[in-house]
Amino acid sequence: MAEEEKEKKKGGKLKWIILIVLLLVLLGGGGFVAWKFFFSKPTGETDQPQQVQLDANAQGESSPKDAQVVTLPTFLVNLADPLGRRYIKLTLDVEVVNPEIAKELEAAQAKVRDAVILLLSSKSYADLAPLENKILLKNELVTRLNQILGGSKVVRVYFTELVIQ
Template sequence: MASKADAGKGEKKGMPIVLMMVVMLLGIGGGAGAMWFFAKGAHADTGAAAAPAVALAVPPPAHYIAMDPSFVVNLADPDGTRYLQVDVQLMTRDPAAAPVIQGNLPALRNGLLMLFSQKLADELRSRDDKEALQAEALAEVQRILTAETGRPAAEALYFTSFVTQ
């Protein structure tokens, strides 16, 4: 049979483990509460501060200039029976650039007609091919506008219709 002295020793061994668990739970709870408190305060502070920064980051509205009528060209295929029909729109965010682009449409159309007509049908099959042509066409437009006006004026060029036959 165990004596009272032995029973006291067993209780002393169990007490530190329970005490450690209680302290650990209090620490975890306190840390979670502090995290919640500071996160709540951070959201309140950043919400007000972030709103003006986001408002300043919004770009001006885009202006689109359609290059009508559609471009229709013979492709440079050896058999000469392939055609490209494409609709093009230019985009600028500078309202003063739209009239500059409009005033240079004949030169822009000429440059794009020359570019499109030197392509082969096989060079226009995949999406990558079309995106490469789009980049070349934008570079041509910006080259002409820079030569005529001193600035590229157009920020983007979009194909709104693209048909090869």
């Protein structure tokens, strides 16, 4: 009877050892898979930042000869952050294709301010912090202004003052 108890105890220890080894193998395999999918870079990828087209000049386009720049009043807008404590202060210069469009832009000041304020207030600090996202914001502003004016009348937007706090 004493021999049977010793064999049961040995079997119990053996089960625990196998269970611990199996657990370590599973954790090690899971850790490797997590590292492979989330932390390692695919082959050919480098640490170099991606090139972003800054504006139409970078794409080889030139400004129209009649182009005119219109300065919009400063925008001070609360950002869409959870605590509501962040804001953006932004002054824009808008390049339009000709002086007639500049007059149209000035006549549509209320629509322009509304569109810009709605766009800015929908952004959070995280949306605007990286340089690439600021460039995307410029493109979004050009799109919104062209929607208001109808057609491709706005060539580009320049940030003359940008504070995010």
